Amino acid sequence: MLAEFGANAASRRCLVVESCGTHRHYFHQILDDFPIDIHEVTNAQQAVEEMPLEKLFAIFIDVEMLNMDGFERAKNIRNNTSFQHIPIFFITPSNFSRSSVNKHYELGRIDFITKPIDAPTLKNKIEILLGMTLSTAIDYKMLADLRKKERSQELMLNYIADGVIGFDLNSKVTYANTAACTLLTISKENILGIDIKDIINPTVSDEVWQNSDFVQTFKEGQCNHCDDTYFWRQKSYRFPVEFTQSSVYSDDEVVGGMLVFQDITERKEMAKELLKIAKYDQLTGLANRTLYWEFLEKAIEVAKRKQENIYVLFIDLDRFKDINDSMGHDAGDILLVQASERLKGVLRSADLVSRVGGDEFAVILHHVESDHFVARVCEKILSEFEHSFKVFNNNTYIGCSIGVSRFPTDGENAGLLTKAADTAMYSAKAAGRNNYKFFQNKMHEHVTRQLLIANELRAALYHHRIIPYFQLKVDINTGFYVGAEALARWVKPDNDLVSPGVFIPVAEETGLINSIGKEILMQVGKIAESSFLAAKNSDFRIAVNISAKQLVEANFSYNILSMFDHNNIDPKHIEFELTETSLMQNSRQVSQELYCLRKAGIHISIDDFGTGYSSLSYIKNLPLDTLKIDQSFVRDIGHDANDEKIVKAIIQLAHSLDLNVIAEGVESKLQLEFLKGLGCDQAQGFLFSKPVPSAQFLSQLQHKDVG
Numbered sequence: 001m002l003a004e005f006g007a008n009a010a011s012r013r014c015l016v017v018e019s020c021g022t023h024r025h026y027f028h029q030i031l032d033d034f035p036i037d038i039h040e041v042t043n044a045q046q047a048v049e050e051m052p053l054e055k056l057f058a059i060f061i062d063v064e065m066l067n068m069d070g071f072e073r074a075k076n077i078r079n080n081t082s083f084q085h086i087p088i089f090f091i092t093p094s095n096f097s098r099s100s101v102n103k104h105y106e107l108g109r110i111d112f113i114t115k116p117i118d119a120p121t122l123k124n125k126i127e128i129l130l131g132m133t134l135s136t137a138i139d140y141k142m143l144a145d146l147r148k149k150e151r152s153q154e155l156m157l158n159y160i161a162d163g164v165i166g167f168d169l170n171s172k173v174t175y176a177n178t179a180a181c182t183l184l185t186i187s188k189e190n191i192l193g194i195d196i197k198d199i200i201n202p203t204v205s206d207e208v209w210q211n212s213d214f215v216q217t218f219k220e221g222q223c224n225h226c227d228d229t230y231f232w233r234q235k236s237y238r239f240p241v242e243f244t245q246s247s248v249y250s251d252d253e254v255v256g257g258m259l260v261f262q263d264i265t266e267r268k269e270m271a272k273e274l275l276k277i278a279k280y281d282q283l284t285g286l287a288n289r290t291l292y293w294e295f296l297e298k299a300i301e302v303a304k305r306k307q308e309n310i311y312v313l314f315i316d317l318d319r320f321k322d323i324n325d326s327m328g329h330d331a332g333d334i335l336l337v338q339a340s341e342r343l344k345g346v347l348r349s350a351d352l353v354s355r356v357g358g359d360e361f362a363v364i365l366h367h368v369e370s371d372h373f374v375a376r377v378c379e380k381i382l383s384e385f386e387h388s389f390k391v392f393n394n395n396t397y398i399g400c401s402i403g404v405s406r407f408p409t410d411g412e413n414a415g416l417l418t419k420a421a422d423t424a425m426y427s428a429k430a431a432g433r434n435n436y437k438f439f440q441n442k443m444h445e446h447v448t449r450q451l452l453i454a455n456e457l458r459a460a461l462y463h464h465r466i467i468p469y470f471q472l473k474v475d476i477n478t479g480f481y482v483g484a485e486a487l488a489r490w491v492k493p494d495n496d497l498v499s500p501g502v503f504i505p506v507a508e509e510t511g512l513i514n515s516i517g518k519e520i521l522m523q524v525g526k527i528a529e530s531s532f533l534a535a536k537n538s539d540f541r542i543a544v545n546i547s548a549k550q551l552v553e554a555n556f557s558y559n560i561l562s563m564f565d566h567n568n569i570d571p572k573h574i575e576f577e578l579t580e581t582s583l584m585q586n587s588r589q590v591s592q593e594l595y596c597l598r599k600a601g602i603h604i605s606i607d608d609f610g611t612g613y614s615s616l617s618y619i620k621n622l623p624l625d626t627l628k629i630d631q632s633f634v635r636d637i638g639h640d641a642n643d644e645k646i647v648k649a650i651i652q653l654a655h656s657l658d659l660n661v662i663a664e665g666v667e668s669k670l671q672l673e674f675l676k677g678l679g680c681d682q683a684q685g686f687l688f689s690k691p692v693p694s695a696q697f698l699s700q701l702q703h704k705d706v707g
């Protein structure tokens with residue numbers, strides 16, 4: 001038997017199809033004592049080309065081969081009659097599933113060997129395959145010694161780009177290939193004999209070193225792979241490596257160890273760059289949407305296990321678009337950077353702050369006990385935004401709206417939790433901005449409806465289906481037409497009219513009000529001249545309602561006046577109606593805007609007067625022309641003595657301040673007579689006319705027979 005083996009020894013070949021150099025190296029090392037020629041290829045394609053090897057004895061295939069699955073390869077081999085009986089060993093990862101193993105057995109003459117390859121197991125399998133006992137194996141060790149060891153090892157090791165270092169039981173380097181010396185910047189002579197610790201970590205104490213994973217693995221005779229650590233050059237500076245450590249055996253005894261390593265500096269740099277691009281916002285340096293999702297999903301997993309809360313804050317800057325549009329994108333960018341700095345300043349380093357959209361930020365708070373704590377965080381954020389932002393030497397104010405959702409109550413996964421925070425944020429905006437709201441279930445319904453309207457409204461604006469209707473204003477004493485109020489209408493495709501009570505609030509919430517305001521103003525401007533001509537009254541004015549949100553738009557007066565200028569609209573035929581509440585906000589900025597507008601000739605009146613703050617001080621300090629008595633007081637003239645008193649007081653107040661006074665919602669002669677008796681200057685209401693389309697309005701002015 002021995003003789004037979006000896007005669008055939010040199011001609012036995014086995015094919016190793018394996019991409020990993022380290023594993024290929026193992027085969028050489030482990031099977032060194034066997035009379036086998038190891039023929040190795042690095043990919044399945046090469047295996048196909050090299051298959052017709054004569055006297056093939058066994059094939060080892062890594063099942064994880066990239067370009068051609070190992071199983072497919074095995075099937076091809078089996079189909080080829082010349083190779084039908086050759087045993088195939090699949091090299092599999094240790095977690096290889098049972099079902100896929102069974103699939104392989106169907107091919108016949110199949111066996112498995114798991115990674116990391118265990119030397120005794122592999123040897124044993126080969127021995128059985130050779131049909132020999134252990135004792136004969138020892139005998140052919142002698143024969144195998146005849147082979148030229150250097151040829152296989154030395155040449156191969158010096159050729160590969162990986163660093164390979166061998167060391168003895170005292171951790172002293174006994175071998176290093178060329179690549180290892182180059183990577184460690186040390187000569188072949190000098191590296192021999194140095195302690196392996198000087199390469200792996202010279203900074204730690206001997207005690208720490210003895211307990212390190214490296215030494216433990218070595219002591220236990222195991223293998224270890226580490227894909228991200230550092231080695232040291234000359235004990236003075238480190239560089240990133242990936243390495244595999246394995247123990248070297250002789251007769252089942254560990255006689256030393258081996259390290260195979262690669263310099264991964266470039267790979268790491270690239271990965272870092274990619275990570276930056278892929279997961280961080282380039283402008284603010286905050287996490288981006290991708291990282292936000294990843295972080296949230298992980299945080300949820302942990303919170304589930306530990307039964308903890310997570311809070312998601314959605315933060316949207318109020319009026320950011322105005323600043324971006326009026327001051328330019330650079331200004332917008334500067335503001336975003338400052339806003340993100342302020343957010344980071346308020347939050348703990350463990351909280352994730354991310355920029356998830358243009359002016360939208362999301363914060364993930366974990367390890368948080370209570371709503372109370374989160375409410376305080378929100379308040380802190382809001383107060384941070386009370387200070388002005390410095391943009392190109394201008395002090396700009398910008399607020400934010402915050403929506404909060406809680407895990408697990410408001411959503412059990414990242415998607416639901418995010419949606420809930422977003423919904424709560426919209427709700428905070430709707431509630432007047434610059435505040436925060438915790439999510440509540442009923443918010444969803446409201447937001448869905450508002451979004452639907454907003455989308456339709458956008459389309460309507462685009463198709464010029466938002467138009468003004470006009471309602472006359474009459475001088476109570478003379479009966480002359482002194483002006484009109486433009487009231488927005490949304491004309492649906494079927495010509496149904498939607499009243500402003502439905503769409504103006506949505507427009508205000510979504511910022512569409514600015515575009516609607518401009519559209520109405522343009523159309524009013526077009527008709528202003530013909531209307532004062534038709535009314536034969538050069539003081540005839542058309543009033544336009546201006547929302548609070550428009551008034552605080554950056555450069556509001558400037559934009560309006562340039563628009564008038566471009567379109568030859570004379571400001572002296574225009575009046576703005578503003579509510580008390582809108583005048584109260586940010587009063588310094590607002591009064592400056594009003595001064596500019598009034599200086600240009602636009603009249604200013606306070607709408608719905610009596611329903612808001614009615615603070616005398618602000619009325620005195622603002623450049624006003626008219627007070628408009630709210631229709632709720634006019635309605636009850638003749639029924640409610642209190643309301644009558646209020647109407648009387650408003651008229652007196654207006655006159656004492658030299659302001660004009662107009663009553664709206666006048667529906668009856670009785671109301672008109674009452675107002676006339678108190679000296680009210682003008683009236684507007686169904687008694688004279690309902691709001692009508694422009695053509696009808698112009699014809700009303702020409703034929704003064706209404707009323």
Ligand code: C2E
Nearest residue numbers: 487488499500501504520545546547665666667685686691
């Ligand atoms: P408002 O400024 O107080 O407008 C007066 C509202 O009273 C109008 O309702 C008008 O049609 C109605 N009205 C006029 N006379 C009478 C009357 O004798 N009796 C009764 N019961 N009602 C009368 P409308 O047109 O539905 O407008 C509602 C609100 O929508 C307006 O209240 C205004 O705040 C807002 N709005 C309308 N157009 C615009 C606009 O272009 N921009 C802005 N920002 N808001 C607008």
Ligand code: CA
Nearest residue numbers: 485545577607
């Ligand atoms: Ca009005």
Ligand code: CA
Nearest residue numbers: 607608630664
């Ligand atoms: Ca009103």
